[in-house]
Amino acid sequence: MAIGVKIMQRPEGQLSYVRATVKGLALTVSHLFQRKVTMQYPEQKETADWKLSDRWRGTHRMLTDEQGRAKCVACGLCPQVCPANCIKLVAGEDEEGNRYPLIYDIDEFRCVFCGYCQEVCPEEAIHVGVDYENAEYQRERFVYDLERLCSQTHPVSTLWDPADPKGE
Amino acid sequence: MAEDQVTLKIEGVDVTVPRGTTVLEAAKRAGILIPHYCYHPGLPVSGVCRMCLVTVEGAPGLQIACATDATDGQVVSVFDSAASDARQAVLEFLLINHPLDCPICDQAGECELQDYVFQEGRARTRYSDYPKRFSPVEDFGGDVLYVPNRCILCTRCIRFMDHVAEESVLNVSERGDRAFIGIHPDAVLDHPWAGNVIDLCPVGSLISKDFLHKAYAWQLDRTPGICTGCSQGCNITIETRDNSIARLRPRTNEDVNRYFMCDHGRFEYRWMNSGDRIEAPLVAGANGLVATDWSQAIARCAEIVKGVSGKAVALVSPRASCESLYLVHQLLKDFELLSACPVEVVEGEQPLPGVPNLALRSERAPNVEGAARLGHGAEYDKALEAVKDAALVFVLDDGYSQFGDDALSGSENLIYLGTSLPDAARNSSVVFPMSNAAEEDGTYVNRDGRVQRYMQAKTAPGMARPAWWITGALLSEIRGTDAPATAGEVFDRMAASESAFAGLSYETLGTQGAFANKASGAGVGCDS
Numbered sequence: 001m002a003i004g005v006k007i008m009q010r011p012e013g014q015l016s017y018v019r020a021t022v023k024g025l026a027l028t029v030s031h032l033f034q035r036k037v038t039m040q041y042p043e044q045k046e047t048a049d050w051k052l053s054d055r056w057r058g059t060h061r062m063l064t065d066e067q068g069r070a071k072c073v074a075c076g077l078c079p080q081v082c083p084a085n086c087i088k089l090v091a092g093e094d095e096e097g098n099r100y101p102l103i104y105d106i107d108e109f110r111c112v113f114c115g116y117c118q119e120v121c122p123e124e125a126i127h128v129g130v131d132y133e134n135a136e137y138q139r140e141r142f143v144y145d146l147e148r149l150c151s152q153t154h155p156v157s158t159l160w161d162p163a164d165p166k167g168e
Numbered sequence: 169m170a171e172d173q174v175t176l177k178i179e180g181v182d183v184t185v186p187r188g189t190t191v192l193e194a195a196k197r198a199g200i201l202i203p204h205y206c207y208h209p210g211l212p213v214s215g216v217c218r219m220c221l222v223t224v225e226g227a228p229g230l231q232i233a234c235a236t237d238a239t240d241g242q243v244v245s246v247f248d249s250a251a252s253d254a255r256q257a258v259l260e261f262l263l264i265n266h267p268l269d270c271p272i273c274d275q276a277g278e279c280e281l282q283d284y285v286f287q288e289g290r291a292r293t294r295y296s297d298y299p300k301r302f303s304p305v306e307d308f309g310g311d312v313l314y315v316p317n318r319c320i321l322c323t324r325c326i327r328f329m330d331h332v333a334e335e336s337v338l339n340v341s342e343r344g345d346r347a348f349i350g351i352h353p354d355a356v357l358d359h360p361w362a363g364n365v366i367d368l369c370p371v372g373s374l375i376s377k378d379f380l381h382k383a384y385a386w387q388l389d390r391t392p393g394i395c396t397g398c399s400q401g402c403n404i405t406i407e408t409r410d411n412s413i414a415r416l417r418p419r420t421n422e423d424v425n426r427y428f429m430c431d432h433g434r435f436e437y438r439w440m441n442s443g444d445r446i447e448a449p450l451v452a453g454a455n456g457l458v459a460t461d462w463s464q465a466i467a468r469c470a471e472i473v474k475g476v477s478g479k480a481v482a483l484v485s486p487r488a489s490c491e492s493l494y495l496v497h498q499l500l501k502d503f504e505l506l507s508a509c510p511v512e513v514v515e516g517e518q519p520l521p522g523v524p525n526l527a528l529r530s531e532r533a534p535n536v537e538g539a540a541r542l543g544h545g546a547e548y549d550k551a552l553e554a555v556k557d558a559a560l561v562f563v564l565d566d567g568y569s570q571f572g573d574d575a576l577s578g579s580e581n582l583i584y585l586g587t588s589l590p591d592a593a594r595n596s597s598v599v600f601p602m603s604n605a606a607e608e609d610g611t612y613v614n615r616d617g618r619v620q621r622y623m624q625a626k627t628a629p630g631m632a633r634p635a636w637w638i639t640g641a642l643l644s645e646i647r648g649t650d651a652p653a654t655a656g657e658v659f660d661r662m663a664a665s666e667s668a669f670a671g672l673s674y675e676t677l678g679t680q681g682a683f684a685n686k687a688s689g690a691g692v693g694c695d696s
Contacts, residue, residue: 074272075272075276080384091381097305098272099381122271123271
């Protein structure tokens with residue numbers, strides 16, 4: 001005994017694909033005449049009317065003094081304020097008796113990029129950077145040591161609007 | 169009201185104090201801290217810092233609370249506008265030449281200048297147009313560095329050296345805004361108690377070379393302890409960072425060390441941080457010692473102890489707690505026991521003249537008196553001799569004495585409890601890893617008979633356990649008694665069975681200690 005199959009009878013207009021295809025193509029073609037928003041990354045990283053915000057908080061950078069040494073005095077405020085506990089700091093003393101960081105490691109995986117370290121730094125040494133190209137081949141490379149932090153060249157973040165006196 | 173009591177009102181709080189008490193001390197009783205720099209309860213009053221200015225009703229002008237006696241009916245206000253303004257002005261003067269180098273200053277976080285400026289100082293300087301006076305850092309000798317820029321000339325250090333250490337090597341040199349703390353040109357600050365000037369300094373001017381750049385106040389965990397440097401039993405605070413002891417500082421105990429500790433004791437933390445440790449119980453196998461777990465090691469040890477009788481030798485350490493020394497005795501009481509502890513004696517006490525009955529004692533161990541009271545003798549050489557024909561040798565903490573490599577070689581059944589494994593203990597039957605004095609709770613008895621508690625400041629490495637726990641577990645395995653769960657439980661058992669500790673309880677010892685019963689039975693009390 002055959003199974004009874006009920007065949008739905010739909011109107012001709014719904015069954016035809018022609019109308020839907022034309023509608024779709026019309027949308028596609030209409031985009032040809034609109035302003036282009038696609039950026040040719042990585043060849044192109046910013047356009048005239050779009051760039052990364054100055055307040056972008058990305059991977060860190062340690063600023064250096066005229067002699068190329070880190071400005072950090074190992075005061076210990078950034079590991080203290082860090083909510084993710086990602087900064088490892090061991091203080092030492094250099095030949096001139098100045099306090100400086102023997103070890104200064106930031107685990108960028110653990111970092112939540114809150115920017116508190118930059119905000120708290122009394123020497124304006126550690127900064128979060130305007131940078132997002134952080135790919136590495138080894139996970140270990142995401143722990144940035146002092147040398148690496150000092151050799152970064154990307155711009156640093158502006159945490160507040162310099163024009164706004166209340167910002168600081 | 170008694171004749172020798174006065175009642176005064178400080179910031180609206182009535183407080184009754186003995187006649188002769190200063191307003192500053194009376195305010196402390198009332199729960200009000202009058203800001204001060206030069207005043208310190210352990211030093212003579214000098215009144216130079218002008219920080220403790222308060223308004224006393226009826227008195228002309230402001231008074232310095234540290235040198236004003238409390239009188240009956242006095243009305244003192246600390247935080248009224250006149251006193252607050254005056255103190256703010258004092259702080260402003262102090263900051264004229266202060267380098268404000270808090271980020272690199274070791275005192276940051278425990279600096280009274282920081283605290284009071286934050287509390288009642290001006291928000292901004294009015295002296296930014298003038299260059300600050302600069303003087304280089306000076307090495308005072310000993311453990312002390314002097315940073316003149318940070319100095320506020322409170323003269324606490326000078327008064328400590330003059331009146332407490334009684335070796336006048338410091339003074340105020342120059343005058344006016346050029347003044348600084350000077351040291352006699354031929355002298356160094358190497359008095360055995362000189363390290364106290366670092367603690368006394370309210371700012372970061374006198375700093376410790378040993379502690380330099382190690383940690384900030386807010387990174388440290390603090391635990392009350394007892395100094396292990398000598399038989400004086402000074403109360404200390406053990407300050408640890410990341411499970412490692414960063415420094416030891418004196419803890420106030422008016423009856424023992426007041427506010428001070430000696431430099432020898434200050435550096436007694438290094439052995440506590442030693443990384444050379446046994447981390448698991450070891451039992452003798454065919455090829456020497458093999459690591460095992462606690463239950464097997466304890467079962468093996470109990471088997472050995474039960475299997476032999478006759479002579480036993482216990483070599484104990486005067487650094488071991490009373491609790492473990494007591495349990496060792498309990499464990500070996502069925503044997504013909506010869507027990508001894510070695511005491512390192514360094515000739516010549518180093519007293520602190522300004523405090524009665526306080527010195528770096530020649531017996532360089534914290535629990536000599538406790539060991540003696542618990543029946544562990546001092547004839548160490550005789551005990552070492554007896555090792556050869558003893559049925560059982562029980563060693564508690566070698567850390568202190570240096571055994572010769574073959575000192576224990578004649579012993580057949582050697583039970584060894586220690587922090588590290590010297591060559592002499594390689595022929596042990598069982599080795600138990602034990603915690604050191606910073607890693608366990610316990611009590612010490614100082615040379616005057618004061619029983620004092622110390623607490624665990626860091627965790628022990630690996631599987632190491634306190635000696636009282638190990639001996640308690642052995643005792644329970646052998647006798648079937650309950651194993652003690654805490655040091656306090658052992659102490660209370662000891663107090664119940666040993667007349668030398670009768671009447672004491674772990675709870676009532678508190679943080680200041682109490683006197684043990686000296687055979688006759690004087691009961692608990694803080695005066696002997």
